[in-house]
Amino acid sequence: MSHTETPALQQKAVQQKTVVEFSGVAKRYGSHLALTEFDLTLQAGELVALLGPSGSGKTTALRVLAGLESCDDGRILINGDDVSGLPTSRRDMGMVFQSYSLFPHLSAGENVEFGLRMRRVPSIERRERAAAALALVGLDAHYGRFAHELSGGQQQRVALARALVTRPRVLLLDEPLSALDAKVRVQLRDQIRRIQTELGITTLFVTHDQDEALAVADRVAVMRDGRIEQVGTPEELYTRPATPFIADFVGLSNRLPGVVRHGFAEVHGVVLPLLDPSHADGPVRVFVRPEDLTLATAGTSPAGTSLAGTVLLSSFLGSLRRTSVQLDQGGTVVVQHDVRDRPMVGAAVLVRFAGAPVPVEAAI
Amino acid sequence: MTAGIRSVRGVAHAPGRATRLLILGAVGLVFAVPILAMIEFTLRRGLVGGYDFQRWIELFQNGLTGEYAPVLVALANSVGLAVGTVVIVLVLLVPTMLLVHIRFPRLRRTLEILCILPISIPAIVLVVGLAPVFSGLARFVGSGVWTLAFAYGITVLPFAYRAIQSNLDGVDVRTLSEAARSLGAGWLSVLLRVLVPNLRRGILAGAFIAVAVVLGEFTIASLLSRVNLQTALVVVSKNDPYSAVILSLLALFVAFLLLLAIGRLGTERRRPARADPTTPTTPTSGGVQS
Known part of the structure; x- marks a missing residue:
């Protein structure tokens, strides 16, 4: 040195x-x-x-x-x-x-x-x-x-x-x-x-x-x-x-059924970029972080970036809030959002995808 | 519901004071009656009637000489045997138990069965089994009284094992030994500086119980033709039953003192906190109060 x-x-x-x-x-x-x-x-x-x-x-x-x-x-x-x-x-x-x-x-x-x-x-x-x-x-x-x-x-x-x-x-x-x-x-x-x-x-x-x-x-x-x-x-x-496994173990992740086509994942019609664009085409499970989802009032989101659903539960966690939404297409997702937003249980909402790259695993 | 035992909705609580006293009194009576009878016997004035301390005074005034001299030799034998038995327990049993506990936990059950087994074997059966061993042993190391310590090592095994094991169960010896090794201690240091001090109560209790058992042992010594305190007392009792009973009472008293010491060990408090030997300094870090 x-x-x-x-x-x-x-x-x-x-x-x-x-x-x-x-x-x-x-x-x-x-x-x-x-x-x-x-x-x-x-x-x-x-x-x-x-x-x-x-x-x-x-x-x-x-x-x-x-x-x-x-x-x-x-x-x-x-x-x-x-x-x-x-x-x-x-x-x-x-x-x-x-x-x-x-x-x-x-x-x-x-x-x-x-x-x-x-x-x-x-x-x-x-x-x-x-x-x-x-x-x-x-x-x-x-x-x-x-x-x-x-x-x-x-x-x-x-x-x-x-x-x-x-x-x-x-x-x-x-x-x-x-x-x-x-x-x-x-x-x-x-x-x-x-x-x-x-x-x-x-x-x-x-x-x-x-x-x-x-x-x-x-x-x-x-x-x-x-x-x-x-x-x-x-x-x-x-x-x-x-x-x-890492996506699932480190932090929270929503697992959603989807399909990989030409280097993109598709979840109920919403297209998301892949972390690994070389992933083979076919049915997959898509991992989406709760903070990569946002809630919007029904009818406000452009089609193709959001899914409609109903609020099941909203939990106050101090500095943030997590809300579970039952999707109309089936399945449940957890959305992490500002603690000041208080969605009512049973309210119709849109779950908007931020478009962050997602990991996937082949569905068995 | 049993009288005197208070319970609420089927949950049993500690017995009441009266019940406790009743149980204690009944058990105490079972132990006290023979001892009191022995004391009463030694205080009798023979055909004259009445009671005095004459026989106690005579025994100690004249000293244990003449016909009583063998008792002193036998006492020395018993004390030597007690020491030998304790050494066997400390040198063989404690390290074995620690080794099994730390390195071979799967063998714990086997060791427990082996150690508890002697309690279910009558002394007479033990002697029948040990006699050929001792005759073989005599060819190599002679037939000194001290060889009885090997037999006593077996007879005290259940008591010593239980005493040490109960202490061992309360101490996380595995973590303590690993912590000591990670700090640079070899196995001997781990044993002497960390494990033994933390198992002191169990080891001392085991040792005291061993001493109490050895001082009261008669059958094995008698059948293997060795002289110890109890066999000598039987010999004395043939000529002078009063002195034999007095000496038996004293042996009981010593055993009682040992058991009392064990009880004290169980309730012994830790040393009080000592002052900081160094000059207090201002914490360099934000202390986490917890």
């Missing part, structure tokens, strides 16, 4: 360094294939979220990286070194678990000191670093408290401090927010992201909550049946899902 490079360029160079690399990793439990041909890289300072439904293999991937499970095939590289055969204790990783994992017989401070004690850090330095780590998560006043004296959110923050205090090469977060209530979950999620950005620590975050993944991750890897379906930025995943 040239000495004349600006800090921004230097940071970019660091960002491009691969820290973690899964290469063709496979893991079996008896006849069940938990991971197969699993390939993923994490760049320095990046937060990658592994997102997927239960049983998709995301926690297995994290545990294999941590060394808590062995892999049956493939390699795991950290900073270019193959660590597949190393025990967990020698992989130099920090980990926060889904369940509360503070050692009950130790205070918060002693918990944070534990990793440093294992590394034979002198007592005074150990205490200073533990206190600093607790301050980082806003719990410096709780040094002497035991786990049973802390709330769930505080316990997970102490666990985060404990994982960070050893300055690990990689931070592993295994659904650390799932045991918390909704408000604390959002607060801690944002705190994790802020600390991760401040420290520039490479992080793998496992979650089944798409909101969490989209909110905190630089990139999201969506998993299904032990494989990665798509890796991309949250925006890419949401706006250009590679498969119908």
Whole structure:
């Protein structure tokens, strides 16, 4: 690296360094294939979220990286070194678990000191670093408290401090927010992201909550049946899902019956552009986001861009409203719209398509 | 509805105070009557009639010498056996249970059956099975009293297993051990620094129960011709039943103290929160209050 490079360029160079690399990793439990041909890289300072439904293999991937499970095939590289055969204790990783994992017989401070004690850090330095780590998560006043004296959110923050205090090469977060209530979950999620950005620590975050993944991750890897379906930025995943599964799993999607003809999808006469224009002609299921639909008063929309229907239900969701409409041609769609629009149940409406490119899957 | 047990719409609640006292009194009586009878027996003044502490005073004034000297040897044997049995429980049972719990959870049921099994085998049957083993063992390590610890290790297994398992069920040992390993701890550190401190109550309870069982054991020692406290007391009782009963009462008292200690362990409170050892600093981040 040239000495004349600006800090921004230097940071970019660091960002491009691969820290973690899964290469063709496979893991079996008896006849069940938990991971197969699993390939993923994490760049320095990046937060990658592994997102997927239960049983998709995301926690297995994290545990294999941590060394808590062995892999049956493939390699795991950290900073270019193959660590597949190393025990967990020698992989130099920090980990926060889904369940509360503070050692009950130790205070918060002693918990944070534990990793440093294992590394034979002198007592005074150990205490200073533990206190600093607790301050980082806003719990410096709780040094002497035991786990049973802390709330769930505080316990997970102490666990985060404990994982960070050893300055690990990689931070592993295994659904650390799932045991918390909704408000604390959002607060801690944002705190994790802020600390991760401040420290520039490479992080793998496992979650089944798409909101969490989209909110905190630089990139999201969506998993299904032990494989990665798509890796991309949250925006890419949401706006250009590679498969119908992604379209269905990430965010809400309406599934509508349609037909592909000459690179366009047609839903009850409404023609929509395809995300993949090369899709073969034939009957398909079309995935349309609720926010790509709008409601209009019957008779106001030009023909060919909207479908007529009747309002079934309208739900107030705080900052937005979702309305279910029974289409005259059959089927139901959910439309997301401004909270100030309050369609009456039973009212005749038009559902207008915004014309955003849509993913489709062949109808069986 | 049972008298004294209040229930609302079929949901049973805790028994009332009177019922509790009645149950406690009846159970207490079953235990207390023989003990009180033993005490009464030791306080008798023989043909003269009346009661005094003469026999207790004589026993301790003269010391356990002469005909009572074997009792001291037997007591030392029993204490040694108790220690040996506890070591067997700690060294074999605790790591095995942890290993099964963490790495081979499917074997939990098998281990439980194996550990509980000895409680259903009468001591006499156990001895018949163990006799050839002990005769073989004697050829290699001799026939010292301490070898009984192997047999006692089996007899205390159900009690020790239950005590440790109940503690194990309340602690997420798998997550704790994984957390410790991720922080750089090897298996020995995980065991000694994380798991054992969190299973302290169960382990101590198991150990105390083992001691209580060993101090009261007679059948196996007698049938395998070894001397322990109980066999020595039987010998003493043939010449001086009063002293034998006094010593039995003392052995019971020690066992009672051990059980009391177990009860205390169960209700022991955690250490109070300690002050921050470092100078408090201003949080560098917006704390999330939760």
